[in-house]
Amino acid sequence: MAIVFIRAVVLYMLLIFSVRLMGKHQIGELQPSELAVTILISNIATLPVEDASIPLLTGILPILTLACIDVIMSWLGVKSRRLRTLTCGKPVVVISNGEIDQKKMKDIRFSVDDLVSVLRSQGIFDISEVQFAVVETTGSVSVYQKRPYQTATNMSVNPDENYDKSDNPPELVIEQGKIIPGALERLKISEENIRVILEKEKVLMRNVFIMTIDAKEDYNIIRKEA
């Protein structure tokens, strides 16, 4: 039993390492090649955990090999468009100028039901509102609505409005009474300023649950519950 436990811990850590190595892609929507690697890795990892007679190394080696090949292929894919097309495929335009390309839809075996369901999930219930739609390589659909149906933006309502280019959202700077490394540097605010704010609010840093602040030093402090 102890062996199974230790093997599971080792493989858990290895999987975390592999997924971290493969990067953020692996956590979000998967490209076809990444999906293949993920399925393979999850399958391989279970074998040495279940069966103690299988050497752990026969699980570790293929997992590391697949993760490393995935990283190398995606790195090469960034350099070569042809390779990227080969491993990930190409996005397919299914609606252009408001017209559905039925041949393309048939080619990628994308039914009208699939299309309508994706549009509905994006809040579009009438297909005639769509100007342009692309089925991405991850299988998600990107939609560009016809101009009259597009949501108004600040730019479209007030094109001459001046805006502050450094208008970033507030950042979390203290969590559970501890300053988050890097956050203050990004905001260009010193730790001393934070201490002054905390003194002004009469709260000790260790009693802060979370504190957010933006570059203009507008802040929000939530105290720890007693």
Add this chain to the structure above:
Amino acid sequence: MKRFVLSLAILVIIVCYSASGIFILKEKNNRLINLLNEILYYYNSNDYDKALSLAKSFDKDWYDYERKMSVLVHDNKIQNINMSVAKIKPYLNDKNEELNAEIESICHQIELMYQAEFPTWYNIM
């Protein structure tokens, strides 16, 4: 770029480890087979004491080999050989005629283990 270099380094380590594993396996196999042949030679020459002392030395080598191989190959393959290895000393003590067959069997299985690990087309497929 950091991830790419790390991945490349890990792949190189894996390839080197796999290649060296095969060479080490071959070398260890040769040593074991030579020892077994010597045991057989002395046994057939009726020098039982010498054969027995070689069998003890073989036991030590086998223990070391078994430990190392259990990291690389499936336990079942090693256990099969283990059964035959355990019979060597009793057969030598009893001067049993089956010793020849048992040693041949061990040699064959050790050789098979190497062949199964060598990356040939048939093994890969």
